[in-house]
Amino acid sequence: MDFGFVDADREFRREAREWLRAHPADGHSARGWERELGAGGWIGLGWGEGAYGNRTGTLTQQVVWGEEYARARGPARLGHIGENLLAPTLIAFGSQAQKDRYLPAVARGDEIWCQGYSEPGAGSDLAGVRTTAARDGSTYRVTGQKIWTSQAQEADLCFVLARSDPEARRHRGLSFLLVPMDQPGRIEVRPIRQMSGTAEFNEVFFDGAEATDVVGGEGNGWQVAMGLLALERGVSTLVQQIGFEEELGRVVRLAVDSDAVTDPVLRQRLVRQWAELRTMRWNALRTLGGESDPGAPSVTKLLWGRWHQRLGELALQVQGGAATAGPTAWAPDAYELDELQRLFLFSRADTIYGGSDEIQRTIIAERVLGLPKEPG
Secondary structure (H helix, E strand, O other): OOOOOOHHHHHHHHHHHHHHHHOOOOOOOHHHHHHHHHHOOOOOOOOOOOOOOOOOOOHHHHHHHHHHHHHOOOOOOOOHHHHHHHHHHHHHHOOHHHHHHHHHHHHHOOOOEEEEOOEOOEOOOHHHOOOEEEEEOOEEEEEEEEOOOOOOOOOOEEEEEEEOOOOOOOOOOEEEEEEEOOOOOOEEEEEEOOOOOOOOEEEEEEEEEEEOEEEOOOOEHHHHHHHHHHHOOOHHHHHHHHHHHHHHHHHHHHHHHOOHHHOHHHHHHHHHHHHHHHHHHHHHHHHHHOOOOOOHHHHHHHHHHHHHHHHHHHHHHHHHHHHHOOOOOOOHHHOOOOHHHHHHHHHOOOOOOOOOHHHHHHHHHHHHOOOOOOOO
16 A cells, blocks of 8 residues: 555645644643544544544544644543544444444543553453453443553543453453443542652452443453454554654753753764654554554554653753752652653653563564464
8 A cells, every 4th residue: 555645635634733723722621622522523533434423534634633633732632542442443343232322422522431451460461350240131240450541530431351251261251341430339440640640540440330231242352352452553653653753852952952962872862763763653654554464563562662761761861960850759749740751750661551562572473473382
């Protein structure tokens, strides 16, 4: 596929840019901004189906929208998980009744989703989940604990990977359930405070929470979950790289303003970061426009995780002594972190969340290179 932009894409870019200029996010709550995007028709461009109140866009138009949104410095999307993970999964695996129930609300920006995958003893190894889903007539009773659950404190619903067959081992006997979060006494959300001082992630405790919708059928949760994880890398990777480009630009400007760029070693590192970012962009475009490659998502994750960590380290090196001036980073309440300090602290998790580097290398080894599995 020739991944080029045509006249229709350029017109679409003009429309997106003008809409974003005419509809600033300032003054909107996070939920209000989702509804504003929904009213403008900007949610669900990549669904491929336009029957749920959304409009659809070509692959290049999805890239254009993501680039313009990032360049307009649009806020982090509260509806990202519902739009980009849950919705495509329902389109691929869900029943028509499930699509009709949930997709219009996502397209309007009315319902916010979170993802219930990782557990204290099963982070990247999702086959080890221990949260249970006991059948009770047409209802499932979900019991267990999930961790690192982004936006759980804001979410209306959660898609949960749980063990519906307690006798089955590993990836067998899992189900993918849609769980309403408004169940007092049955669901508890506890924010996890990070060393950056923020608390985007949460622990979620389920104590007999009710769920009636199972996506893909009981016991087929592993197939559905793996299909969803493949969606985490795609157009969103290109959008992410626009954000990376802005972060790198801030580091470069600081290096120039402070004369740190006169250090030849540091200057070489800045150039290398820029070159690697360009390489990642072209690789992402090639992956989107070419044939399916089972190892591509894992390679992409390995590339950007370590790249972003190196950028965080480089940001502190450019700042020099000012990076650690004042109260220590281990007492975040004592002072306000600047953007580059937050970048450094948050990027330490980049090689862990979304599938750790170790898991990605195992996937490449076994599924792409055909190497034997390690003995159990």
